[in-house]
Amino acid sequence: MKEEQTLCYSCANENCFIRKHLHIEQMAAYVEKKQNVVCKKSDQFITEGAPLQGLYFICSGKVKTVKTGINGREQIVRLTKSGDIVGFRGFGTSKKYLIGAYALEDTVLCNFSNETMLEILKHVPEFTYALMLFYADELNKSENNIRKIAHMNVRERVIDLLLYIHRKFGQVNGVVDIELSRKEIADFAGTTEEQAIRIISSLKKETLIKTVGKRIGILNVSGLRSEIMEHKYLTV
């Protein structure tokens, strides 16, 4: 994990929250203050229990954020890709931010300190408003997640995850464009690695999905979706 500086104005990431507001003159001064963090695969750049140093915007790559339970089991809270924001829950408070974040592949992050963020929020209302909409949307998703965990069984949660990564990361050459270990799938679905493996292999037998190494390809989206239809809400 090292730090260097790249310029927002030459950035290729069209989805970036910062980049969308670059046309506003006031942004220029703040954009110069960001720090770039370059992570290799499986590097941890946010430690559970450590105070947060501002907001991270994913420039390129993919990231998982996790919470560790008492028995040492991890719960994956979110999966994020370029253009997404990491660390927004702990922003603005002096409290410890009890979440960890790991790079799932080589990724580049843009880190804005708490001070810089505060300045932007105070002086660039367009940005502040957009961020507020983002928070509202995230809150909505997280409420859906609560219902999901409460009402879905393990098989349904794994299916839900598969549909989610299929929609969010897309499929390349017939497999979903994100590399998750079976353990990580289990951590997201709130189960153990063995259970996740079993469900994956039975879905494979039913030709709803296929596997290529650790990669997973979705063969029958509507077939999978019909299994969790009664829960209406899908992971967004």
Added chain:
DNA sequence: TCATTAACTGTCG
């Protein structure tokens, strides 16, 4: 070649 890791299977409580 040996050691390590991850995917997978069987079985029990």
Added chain:
DNA sequence: CGACAGTTAATGA
């Protein structure tokens, strides 16, 4: 459904 034991295949020092 979770926990544990054990097998297999791939990878790499």
